[in-house]
Every structure is written in structure tokens, then in C-alpha cells.
Amino acid sequence: MNLSGGEILIQCLKEEGVDYVFGYPGGAVLHIYDAFFRQQHVRHVLVRHEQGATHAADGYARATGKPGVVLVTSGPGVTNAVTGIATAHMDSVPMVIISGQVPSAVIGSDAFQEVDATGITRPCVKHNILVKNVEDIAVAVKKAFFLATTGRPGPVLIDITKDATDPNIKIPFEYPDSIELRSYKPAEQGHTGQIRKAVEMLVNAKRPMIYSGGGVILGNAAEELTTLTRALGYPITNTLMGLGAYPATDKQFIGMLGMHGTYEANMAMHECDVLFAVGARFDDRVTGKLEDFCPFAKIIHIDIDPSSISKTVKVDIPIVGQVKPVLTEMLDVLKKIKRKPDAKALQSWWQQIQEWKKLDCLHYDRDSDIIKPQSVVETLYKVTKGDAFVTSDVGQHQMWAAQFYKFDKPYRWINSGGLGTMGFGLPAAMGAQLAHPDAPVACITGEASIQMCIQELSTCLQYRLPIKIINLNNRYMGMVRQWQEFFYEGRYAMSYMDALPDFVKLAESYGHVGIKVEQPGDVEKALTDAFKMKDRLVFLDFLTDPTENVYPMIASGKGHHEMHLAQEERELA
Amino acid sequence: MLDKTRDRVPAGRFDEALGPSNESTKSMRHIISLLVENESGALSRIANMFSARGYNIEALSVAPTDDDTVSRMTVVTSGTDEIIEQIIKQLNKLVDVIKLIDLTESTHIERELMLVKVNIRENEVTELMQLIDVFRGHVIDVTDNVYTAELTGDAEKLKAFLHNLEPFDLAEVVRSGPLGIARGDRALRI
Structure with missing residues (x-):
């Protein structure tokens, strides 16, 4: 035809x-x-x-x-x-x-x-x-x-x-079954010799650390990563893009790393003697100051893209290949070799990590009279039983979502990590909801980001997408305000969000449900009510503490061991 | 005058003086030869990769090969070992790039064509002709007061020739950019 x-x-x-x-x-x-x-x-x-x-x-x-x-x-x-x-x-x-x-x-x-x-x-x-x-x-x-x-x-x-x-x-019309390109032959299996060397190095480590990124999710290798990590018993951190690749509720998971990563994850990076990087690209928000990055570590790096290897951080054992078959082969090698990880060294390493954990770096004021944004994310986690698809925009709310929503499964956390695109959250939630019509989908956003693609509320009505929008409304471009507070002596140039719309009326005018939440005591009920409305989009406008900052924080150009903690701020206050 | 073309530091000697530890951090000139799909956009993709990532292109030449689906490109760039490694990886990542080699990794031959136009006074003719002869060049066009010559050689030779032309009234210089080919049986083929 x-x-x-x-x-x-x-x-x-x-x-x-x-x-x-x-x-x-x-x-x-x-x-x-x-x-x-x-x-x-x-x-x-x-x-x-x-x-x-x-x-x-x-x-x-x-x-x-x-x-x-x-x-x-x-x-x-x-x-x-x-x-x-x-x-x-x-x-x-x-x-x-x-x-x-x-x-x-x-x-x-x-x-x-x-x-x-x-x-x-x-x-x-x-x-x-x-x-x-x-x-x-x-x-x-x-x-x-x-x-x-x-x-x-x-x-x-x-x-x-x-x-x-x-x-x-x-x-x-004829559709080709397959296509051969002489100029494009992506790597598949990793190099067996390199894989053997990597496993040797891993089991010989005294202070090992696993650092995994978005490549594990893209490469559909969360299961293999989890099996290998558990077999080794080593601590693991995920990048912002890699959250969900390893269950966040597991005891070996020590939180996200990087600029707003946990104290224990960043300190473990700094002190480790062997770093195992899996499908991660040593982004500047992860590494901080390159000279101070993992100063004591030998580095193993698996990546599908050869240009990601030794781009910014020189690695000792590069493995080019798909994460899934490489991890599978590593597991096989691990089973066959006689040497096992040094239990004694590992025990004292975990003790050290527990010490760092005691600092409770994600602490925030749970008794505040004003809604704390972190508590909204924690309550969302509770109400959705940790099993929602969560999209986010870009800024403070994105970091709080990454820190406080514990992703146990891959494909659940959807955010613009590399480009940092405000306006991403709502349309991304539409895609996630269409893909999973019966699953809870939440878009964690802020009053600045949401306005960048607010017109998609109309699309949501047309296709009956029951997304729950969690608007952490602090009347500021929060992350800009935070940097201005820290690095520009509090000159809040253009970061105050004046002339905001009434988001409840706005949602209603698009044919959706709008709920304004002003009191900490109302957060859980509002979220529970919203998720009960299974066929409606609900826009939850939470008026949150405008002065809240994201901690811990490594300032741009500093090392993993130079974190600012919320505790310091409290001590100074 | 011929001495000038030979009187240069052999590659590597300068590094030895600084010690081997400086070799990887020293910016070196590299010639990268690529076989690319002869498709619209291929040149732009390659040039764009250099500018987008802040790498330098000192010279670039492109032409079809014996296989008309393939173009051969020669890029002269410079950088430390890390930068060159990254340039090669990023070039290999481009879908249009079929194959490439860094010619400077092994012994190779480098040739560049240069056309030179000189405004000349009568009393300078002999001297100019001698100079062209010494550099194994050819005069390819002559009018009453303008001589045009062609010259082939590596970058050092062309530089030396231009240096010797300084006393003359140089009207125009056109260079093709270097082409390169590896010595012996090392070949860039699909």
C-alpha cells in the first residue's frame, strides 16, 4: 500500500x-x-x-x-x-x-x-x-x-x-527491522580484565564507597547495583539523578551526596580509600573543588560514555560498557574469587560513618509555627507511602524533595538535574501520569518555578490528569535568595516574588481543585484529602517559611569536608 | 637561508630539559585525522564541538576521499594530554565520525600547500627566484610587477619561507592547512 x-x-x-x-x-x-x-x-x-x-x-x-x-x-x-x-x-x-x-x-x-x-x-x-x-x-x-x-x-x-x-x-512503505551505522557502535560488555581488577580493588578496600548516578537508572541496572552493594556490605550514596537506584530506606544507603548532600555521604567520599563510581559523571555539583575530591581514594568508574571517564577526575580503573552487564559480570567475579572484604576494617569504617550520621545533618525545626518546607515533603512521603512518582522544578524545593522523599525504586524521581530547568515539573508530571494513569503523581514545586509552565494546567484538564501539585510557596526564588543571603550580604536583588496570583483561584479557573495551607497542623490533612481525590488535579499552595535554607551546603568551589550545617546557623543564632 | 628550515629544536628535546613530569601538563600541537560521513552538518558538528567545549582549532581542512560517502578531515589543535584525550573522545562520540587517529602519536608526514603573491621591483627578481628555488617552490603566475609562487611543506618550512619573504612587499598569502599521513603501514581506512 x-x-x-x-x-x-x-x-x-x-x-x-x-x-x-x-x-x-x-x-x-x-x-x-x-x-x-x-x-x-x-x-x-x-x-x-x-x-x-x-x-x-x-x-x-x-x-x-x-x-x-x-x-x-x-x-x-x-x-x-x-x-x-x-x-x-x-x-x-x-x-x-x-x-x-x-x-x-x-x-x-x-x-x-x-x-x-x-x-x-x-x-x-x-x-x-x-x-x-x-x-x-x-x-x-x-x-x-x-x-x-x-x-x-x-x-x-x-x-x-x-x-x-x-x-x-x-x-x-517499508519500515527497516534494524539499522547498522558504521560510525556508531556503542559499547556493551565491559573489558573482562578491567572488571577483574576492579573487583580485586573493591574487596581489598578498607574504607570503600559506592557512588552511583543516573546511568544506573537509564541502564535499568538498579537491581544489579542493589545485589552487588548488598553482597559487598559497603556504604552507598546516590547522586541527584541516581536517587531510587538503591533503596533509600536501606541501612547501607547514606543519603545523597554533593552540594546539598548529607554530611555522612560527603565525609565518606572525602575519607574513602576506594571509590566505586557507577553510571555517574563527576558533575561539579557532586565533586565540589576538584583538588579536594576524594583525596585518599583509588577510583573505579563504569560508564557507557568513554568521554565521561577521566573528564574532570582522573580514574584508576575505567570500565567502558553498559552498567547492567558490567555489574552482572562483577557479581560473578566476586562469587568466584576467594578474597572477601576485610570485615574488621569495614566494621570500623561503618562506625566512623555512624559517628558522622549522629550529627543529624538534615535536622530542621519540627515545632515551628510556620510550615517548614521539609515537613511538607516528609508528610507527602508518609501520605503516599513512599511510592509516588515525584517530579520537581528547580531550586530549594528540588533539594528538599531529594533529601526528604526516600525513593526506594528507580524511575520514581523525575527532575532536571543537569540543566536545572525551572518549569520542568508540571509538564514532566503530565508525562509520568499518562504513563502511569493509576499511580499517584506529585509535582513538588515553588511559586516561581510553577509559573514558568503554568499554562499546562489547561492540558491537565483536557486529559484529566489527576496530578497533585505541591507548591512550596515561600514568596522567594528560594535558592537565589539563599545564595544572596550567603554570598551577597543579603542583598535580595530580584528574588522576591511580588504580585503572586491567588493560586487557589488560578487552579479553580483552570477547572481544578485548589487548597491553601497556612498552618503546620493542616499539612497532613490537606495532603491526605488531595490524594483521596483520585480523578482531580489538586493544587496545594503551602505557605512556607520564607527564611528557610537548604542544609547541609558545600559552597561552590569548596571540598566535601567543608560543609555548612544548619547546626552552625543555630549555634550562631 | 636553508639552515633556517633545519635549525629547529627536534621534537621532545625541550620537554626533556623540563623533565618528564611536565610532559602531560604541557600544551602540545596535535594533528588529528578523521574519516567522517559525507553529510550536511558533519563539518558544523565537528567545528561546534571545538567551540562549545572551548578547544582550539589552529587549522582545518576537509575534502572527499576515494569513497564519495566519506570525507577526510585534518584538524590541527593543541592541548595537554588530558585535553587531547578529551577532544578525541568527544570527536569519537559524534555520530558522523567514522574513525580517527592522532597522527602525532607516531611518525608521520605533514604537508601544507601555500600560495604567495609578491609585489616585486625589477632589482628583486633574482633574489626572489633564488629564494623560491631554495625552498623547492614554483612560480605559477607572473605579471610585470607581481609574482605568484606555490610552496609545499610542513608548518616549519612554510614559516621559514614567510620569514625570508619579509624584505619583500607581500601582497597575499593563502594556506591550505596541513594534511597528514602516517609513515609506514599505519593507515586510516574504514
């Missing part, structure tokens, strides 16, 4: 098992939208802004492990999508973006809604492809999905000219 370009595109998406496409129509994609109209296989979710489409596809991808799919028009359609594409790129999220382009005959003439989409997105995609002929669509889509989902995942953009989807030009 002969098909037009638009019909071919939809057939390709069907072949790839795509159930949702997040998009927004426009001139250059009208042929494609017409083809959408005449089929039932792939559902289209109409967002209210293209940034929302990319974040929603991103949230869908992070909640499922499947690629998210976006469809936008040329010009402003694709430029609006750039923030979301860059967000996915920084966090290695598999995503395929289809953008319309002006007809090939007028490319380069500054035509209406023309922008060099492949040029503009080149620095923030894994790859992109310009398609000018209907014959090339199927191969381009196959290539895009292959690239987006293999190796180190990432966004791939296909820019299709309008004439390539002309409904009057129909060709026979």
Missing part, C-alpha cells in the same frame, strides 16, 4: 511502539496532523506551549524508560522546544523530536516561520537529521529511535520539510 509522508511517519511511530506524542500544530506540520486525525494507533497530547511538550515527553521517558516523542512545527515551534531538548540532553533522556520545516524549495529564503532547526539544536541533541524527501522518512525515524535509545541515550531531532509530507505524493 502506498502512503504519504505523514502517514509513513505515523506508521513508523506505531512500529516503534509509541503510544503518546506530545505536540502542538502549525503550518509546517499540518500534513502530519491531518494524518494523525485519520488514525487511532498513536495518541496525541496537545500541550499549551512547546516547552511543555518536550518536558512532558521527558517525564514520560523517565517514568517508563521508553523514549518520549515530540511533534512541533517550524520556527517558533522548534525554538520553544529547545529548552526541553537541552534539558533531556543534559540528563541523557531518550527522546525523539519531530519538527516541521518550511518546504525544501524555500529553505534559506527566510520564509515565514523558517529557522535552521538542525543548526539551532545541534549543540543540544545527540544527533539530528534534516529530511527533504518522503523516501527518507522511514530510515530517518528508525535511525532516530536507534540513536536516542542506545549507548548513552539522548534527544534526536528529525526536521522534515513540508513537501516531504505532501499528501498527494504516496510511496510504498
Whole structure:
């Protein structure tokens, strides 16, 4: 049967098992939208802004492990999508973006809604492809999905000219079963010799530390990581992107590390003699000052991307490969070798860690008259029994969510770690909710971030998405305010959120439920009531303490052992 | 004059004077040869990687090969061992890059083509012709008062030639950027 370009595109998406496409129509994609109209296989979710489409596809991808799919028009359609594409790129999220382009005959003439989409997105995609002929669509889509989902995942953009989807030009459709690219051969198995050396080094450690990142979740290797960590009995920390890869309620988990990580995790990093980095990329928010990073440690590093290895921190045993097969092989080697971890050394190491833990670095005032943001996250954890999909925006609330919601499973914690994109939370929650219609989905946000993609409340109504928005409203861009307090002598330039809307009325005007919570005693009831409304979006506006800061904190450019603790502030007060 | 082309410090001697520990932290010139898919955007992706990550491109040349689906690119860059390692990894990561080698890792031959246009007075002709001869160049165009010459060689030779041209009224210099090929049986093929 002969098909037009638009019909071919939809057939390709069907072949790839795509159930949702997040998009927004426009001139250059009208042929494609017409083809959408005449089929039932792939559902289209109409967002209210293209940034929302990319974040929603991103949230869908992070909640499922499947690629998210976006469809936008040329010009402003694709430029609006750039923030979301860059967000996915920084966090290695598999995503395929289809953008319309002006007809090939007028490319380069500054035509209406023309922008060099492949040029503009080149620095923030894994790859992109310009398609000018209907014959090339199927191969381009196959290539895009292959690239987006293999190796180190990432966004791939296909820019299709309008004439390539002309409904009057129909060709026979054939979707390739597989694709070979001579220039792209991502690593799979790790090097056996390196793996043996790594296991030897690990069992010989006196003060070992496991540091795992988003790669474990992307590589679907949480189970293998958990098994290996338990077999070794070693302490483990997760990065912001890696939360949920190891159960946070487990006794071997010592919290998140980095700028707002726990005291025990950061001190253990600083004092360890062997560091085992798994699918983590030594981000500056994790390492702090590089000269002071793990000064006593030999480092083992597993990563799918060779360019992540020894990029900022020189490692001793690099292993390039997929985390899952590498960890499996390490477990096999561990079972076979005679040597076991030094129980005595490990015991005194754990004693030291328990000492650090006693500092209770996540302490906050639980008897306050004002709602403490941390208590809202803790209550959310309690009410959802720790099993919700939680998205967040960017700022203080993001850190409190990461510190106080104990993620026991992968794919549950969805946030913009690398790019730090405000406006991410609500559309990402839409993607997560569509992927898991019956699961509780919460978006932890702040009054500044939520306003960056607030228009998506309309999308939530249209698709009946019962997301619970937890707005930690402190009337400040909290993280900006915190830095201004610490590093700019309290000159709060432009960080006060004046002229805020009445969020309850705002939610109601979009057809949702709004609840304002002002008293600490009302927090739990409000959250319980909200989650009982299983078919409604509830916007919970918590008026929280505007002076609360995120602790512990390592100032930019300092080492892991130079943390600021809330205790110090209390002692000074 | 010929001496100038030979009178340079052999590679490595300067480092030895500083001691081996400085070698990895010293910025060195590298020639990276790449085979890339002959597709639109490939050049831009590669150039963009350098600028986006703050690496330096000193020279760049691109042309098709005997296989018209493949282009060969020669990039001259400089950096410490860590930076060069990162550049090579980042280049390999690009989907359009099929294969690459760092020519400076082993013995190799480097050639660059230079075209030079000189405004000339009558009494300078002999001297200019001698100079071109000594550097094994050729005069490729002559008018009453303008001579154009071509010269092939490595960067040092071209530099020395330009140095010797300083007394003349130089009108224009065009350089192709270096091409490189490894000595012996080491070859960059798919």
C-alpha cells in the first residue's frame, strides 16, 4: 500500500511502539496532523506551549524508560522546544523530536516561520537529521529511535520539510527491522580484565564507597547495583539523578551526596580509600573543588560514555560498557574469587560513618509555627507511602524533595538535574501520569518555578490528569535568595516574588481543585484529602517559611569536608 | 637561508630539559585525522564541538576521499594530554565520525600547500627566484610587477619561507592547512 509522508511517519511511530506524542500544530506540520486525525494507533497530547511538550515527553521517558516523542512545527515551534531538548540532553533522556520545516524549495529564503532547526539544536541533541524527501522518512525515524535509545541515550531531532509530507505524493512503505551505522557502535560488555581488577580493588578496600548516578537508572541496572552493594556490605550514596537506584530506606544507603548532600555521604567520599563510581559523571555539583575530591581514594568508574571517564577526575580503573552487564559480570567475579572484604576494617569504617550520621545533618525545626518546607515533603512521603512518582522544578524545593522523599525504586524521581530547568515539573508530571494513569503523581514545586509552565494546567484538564501539585510557596526564588543571603550580604536583588496570583483561584479557573495551607497542623490533612481525590488535579499552595535554607551546603568551589550545617546557623543564632 | 628550515629544536628535546613530569601538563600541537560521513552538518558538528567545549582549532581542512560517502578531515589543535584525550573522545562520540587517529602519536608526514603573491621591483627578481628555488617552490603566475609562487611543506618550512619573504612587499598569502599521513603501514581506512 502506498502512503504519504505523514502517514509513513505515523506508521513508523506505531512500529516503534509509541503510544503518546506530545505536540502542538502549525503550518509546517499540518500534513502530519491531518494524518494523525485519520488514525487511532498513536495518541496525541496537545500541550499549551512547546516547552511543555518536550518536558512532558521527558517525564514520560523517565517514568517508563521508553523514549518520549515530540511533534512541533517550524520556527517558533522548534525554538520553544529547545529548552526541553537541552534539558533531556543534559540528563541523557531518550527522546525523539519531530519538527516541521518550511518546504525544501524555500529553505534559506527566510520564509515565514523558517529557522535552521538542525543548526539551532545541534549543540543540544545527540544527533539530528534534516529530511527533504518522503523516501527518507522511514530510515530517518528508525535511525532516530536507534540513536536516542542506545549507548548513552539522548534527544534526536528529525526536521522534515513540508513537501516531504505532501499528501498527494504516496510511496510504498517499508519500515527497516534494524539499522547498522558504521560510525556508531556503542559499547556493551565491559573489558573482562578491567572488571577483574576492579573487583580485586573493591574487596581489598578498607574504607570503600559506592557512588552511583543516573546511568544506573537509564541502564535499568538498579537491581544489579542493589545485589552487588548488598553482597559487598559497603556504604552507598546516590547522586541527584541516581536517587531510587538503591533503596533509600536501606541501612547501607547514606543519603545523597554533593552540594546539598548529607554530611555522612560527603565525609565518606572525602575519607574513602576506594571509590566505586557507577553510571555517574563527576558533575561539579557532586565533586565540589576538584583538588579536594576524594583525596585518599583509588577510583573505579563504569560508564557507557568513554568521554565521561577521566573528564574532570582522573580514574584508576575505567570500565567502558553498559552498567547492567558490567555489574552482572562483577557479581560473578566476586562469587568466584576467594578474597572477601576485610570485615574488621569495614566494621570500623561503618562506625566512623555512624559517628558522622549522629550529627543529624538534615535536622530542621519540627515545632515551628510556620510550615517548614521539609515537613511538607516528609508528610507527602508518609501520605503516599513512599511510592509516588515525584517530579520537581528547580531550586530549594528540588533539594528538599531529594533529601526528604526516600525513593526506594528507580524511575520514581523525575527532575532536571543537569540543566536545572525551572518549569520542568508540571509538564514532566503530565508525562509520568499518562504513563502511569493509576499511580499517584506529585509535582513538588515553588511559586516561581510553577509559573514558568503554568499554562499546562489547561492540558491537565483536557486529559484529566489527576496530578497533585505541591507548591512550596515561600514568596522567594528560594535558592537565589539563599545564595544572596550567603554570598551577597543579603542583598535580595530580584528574588522576591511580588504580585503572586491567588493560586487557589488560578487552579479553580483552570477547572481544578485548589487548597491553601497556612498552618503546620493542616499539612497532613490537606495532603491526605488531595490524594483521596483520585480523578482531580489538586493544587496545594503551602505557605512556607520564607527564611528557610537548604542544609547541609558545600559552597561552590569548596571540598566535601567543608560543609555548612544548619547546626552552625543555630549555634550562631 | 636553508639552515633556517633545519635549525629547529627536534621534537621532545625541550620537554626533556623540563623533565618528564611536565610532559602531560604541557600544551602540545596535535594533528588529528578523521574519516567522517559525507553529510550536511558533519563539518558544523565537528567545528561546534571545538567551540562549545572551548578547544582550539589552529587549522582545518576537509575534502572527499576515494569513497564519495566519506570525507577526510585534518584538524590541527593543541592541548595537554588530558585535553587531547578529551577532544578525541568527544570527536569519537559524534555520530558522523567514522574513525580517527592522532597522527602525532607516531611518525608521520605533514604537508601544507601555500600560495604567495609578491609585489616585486625589477632589482628583486633574482633574489626572489633564488629564494623560491631554495625552498623547492614554483612560480605559477607572473605579471610585470607581481609574482605568484606555490610552496609545499610542513608548518616549519612554510614559516621559514614567510620569514625570508619579509624584505619583500607581500601582497597575499593563502594556506591550505596541513594534511597528514602516517609513515609506514599505519593507515586510516574504514
